[in-house]
Amino acid sequence: xxxLKGVSKIYNMxxxxxxxxxxxxxxxxxxxxxxxxxxxxxxxxxxxxxxLAGLDTPTGGEYLFEDxxxxxxxxxxxxHLRNRxxxxxxxxxxxxxDDTALENVALPLIIGGVRRREAKSRxxxxxxxxxxxxxxxxxxxxxxxxxxxxxxxxxxxxxDAKLLLADEPTGALDSGSxxxxxxxxxxxxxxxxxxxxxxxxxAVAERTPVSYSIVDGVIHSERGGE
Numbered sequence: 001x002x003x004l005k006g007v008s009k010i011y012n013m014x015x016x017x018x019x020x021x022x023x024x025x026x027x028x029x030x031x032x033x034x035x036x037x038x039x040x041x042x043x044x045x046x047x048x049x050x051x052l053a054g055l056d057t058p059t060g061g062e063y064l065f066e067d068x069x070x071x072x073x074x075x076x077x078x079x080h081l082r083n084r085x086x087x088x089x090x091x092x093x094x095x096x097x098d099d100t101a102l103e104n105v106a107l108p109l110i111i112g113g114v115r116r117r118e119a120k121s122r123x124x125x126x127x128x129x130x131x132x133x134x135x136x137x138x139x140x141x142x143x144x145x146x147x148x149x150x151x152x153x154x155x156x157x158x159x160d161a162k163l164l165l166a167d168e169p170t171g172a173l174d175s176g177s178x179x180x181x182x183x184x185x186x187x188x189x190x191x192x193x194x195x196x197x198x199x200x201x202x203a204v205a206e207r208t209p210v211s212y213s214i215v216d217g218v219i220h221s222e223r224g225g226e
C-alpha cells in the first residue's frame with residue numbers, strides 16, 4: 001500500500017537556520033498492517049504522519065501510495081486522496097463542538113457533494129460501527145473525551161477510507177478511554193483497515209503488531225517491521 005524510500009524533510013526556519021525533521025526514511029506498509037510509530041516530541045513522527053497524509057511534502061525521496069507518486073502530485077489529487085482513501089484522526093479531535101456527532105461525521109460527505117439524507121444515513125452506520133450510535137444526536141461539546149475521539153474516528157472512516165492515520169489518538173484520554181480506543185482500533189484492523197498511529201505512549205505501541213521508533217528523524221524497526 002505504502003512505500004517510502006529515502007524520504008527526508010528539512011524546514012527552513014529563516015536566517016540561514018534549517019531543521020532536519022526526517023533523515024532518509026524507508027518504510028513499507030502492507031494493506032491490513034497495524035503500525036505504531038513512537039518517539040519523543042520533536043523526533044519527526046508527526047512530520048512523517050503529515051507526509052503520509054499528503055499534508056506536507058518531503059524535501060527528498062519517494063512516497064508511493066498504491067503506486068501514486070504522492071510527493072510529486074498536485075494538491076488537488078492529494079485532497080482527493082484524503083477525501084476518498086485516507087482518514088485522519090487528530091489529537092485535538094478537530095470537531096465542531098456545537099454540532100451533533102452525526103453532523104460532524106456527515107460533514108465530509110456533504111462537502112463532497114453527497115446528498116444530505118444519504119450523508120446522514122451513512123454517518124449513522126459508521127457511528128454504530130464505532131459503538132456510539134446512541135450519541136448521534138448529542139452535541140460534541142456534551143461528550144466525554146473518549147466519545148469525542150470515537151466521533152473523530154467515525155468521521156475519518158465515513159468515506160470508506162482504506163488507511164487510518166492517527167496522531168497521538170490517546171494523548172487527551174484517560175487510561176480507560178485510551179484502552180477502549182485501542183480495542184476499537186484492533187476491531188477495525190481485524191476487519192481489514194490499515195492503521196498507522198504515532199504516539200509517545202509505550203502502552204499504545206505494545207498493542208500494535210508492528211512498531212517503529214523515530215530518533216532525531218531516523219526510523220528504526222522495533223517489532224515486526226522490515
